[in-house]
Amino acid sequence: MTESASQAPPGPASLGAAGPAHRQAVDPVGVWRRFVGSSVLLDGFHALKHAVRFGAEVPLAVTVDRAAALALADELAPDVRETLDALLTQVTESTYTSLVPRPHPTAVAALAVRPSREVNLRTLARTPRSAPVVVLDQPRNLGNAGAVIRLAAGFGATGVVTTGTLDPWHPTVVRGGAGLHFATAVERLAVDELPPGPVFALDPEGEDIRGLKLPDDALLAFGSERSGLSADLRARADHLVALPMRPQVSSYNLATSVAMALYHWSATGGAPIKD
Template structure:
């Protein structure tokens, strides 16, 4: 039997981008959140571990494990070849992708909403929506369509908060017992609308908005008021507005 040669570091990062069992983390801030929320890190590389230590003492002094001890030092030249665009914070990692149980997320009885992104077309929007969802305390994010919310660009704009809450993929509108709230232009307006417990809050695609199929089965339809002449909010911004409307209503 011929022994297979060990893939080089470059090959491991290259292959990880197409391996559904792992994710590639580009930059310090997504790595910081990944670590805080328990990611299993398989590789960490940096061309300048002492600069990494400085970033950690400034932005994540709560993390006691020194990232510089986790990081394998690599040449600047190799580091530049590990990503299409070099992360300016000088660190990259490969982590195990968490397995998310979509059915368990949807059937969770806690009175907390789940965010549904219907076929979003922009990875940066997906990441920003995950970030808002984690910050506001949503139970999780379900994404339909063919973009993967764990791709490096989504992890970068989500600053790694995909590791903080369940982020799942669903082929289509998931069946569940949660009240379906269509967040859509033309619905009942905030602030009067009360978000029901365990809502599945559905947000539409950037250009067309929510599909007719989803609007037809929604239990409620809610819109965010805007000034005359403004067509709509950015997708992730609307996620943040709705979730904080819910969150602030929870305060005693």
């Protein structure tokens, strides 16, 4: 987002310097409409908290109750409380509900600038890596994809890549990821565009994961919730790996499978999670 000083809306620094009176003077609806088509919607306090914590650029954040939102920050995120104080503009409930498709219980919403695709691709391609890349092969469920991104961020994975038609930056995915898209590199790629590294693809016919050590530069690939690995991804795989599962149980939820694989990686010598 590159604009002249005369065109740019009040950003976090200017809002903080001007204080609450200036925040109330901002036209939140005008700013929102200006940026909503090109920005990432952050639904709720926790999504905003995580996005700010991991360096997102936030042109506007609104809330129905500033005092309540800042009380949450005092309790749950004192490290970003000052930043949130500078960002949050109080609006009426009717204004808030007009801006978001599905109001969040915390009555907080914000717009954030999506990270540069070029930067994300460089992060994903950089070797050697200290943590795996998670690959979701043709996923279908938006909520599951968001949960995976949240897991990957928690484990310090290098990134999450999706193949197929699902947009990993869809608002429902971002909502499920609780703003943690900004804590890891998230992109959609074709199978032949995947980052370098050995592909360990999860498949019931593979080798038991408990006998393996997953390398830090691995690509951990997971098939769709319904049909498993695509033919293209299976052909690209260097290793097929199976999670332990009781006979006659059909499958695990996608996010559960990712959590099990990442935990196995971290428990068998994976890079320590950074503070």
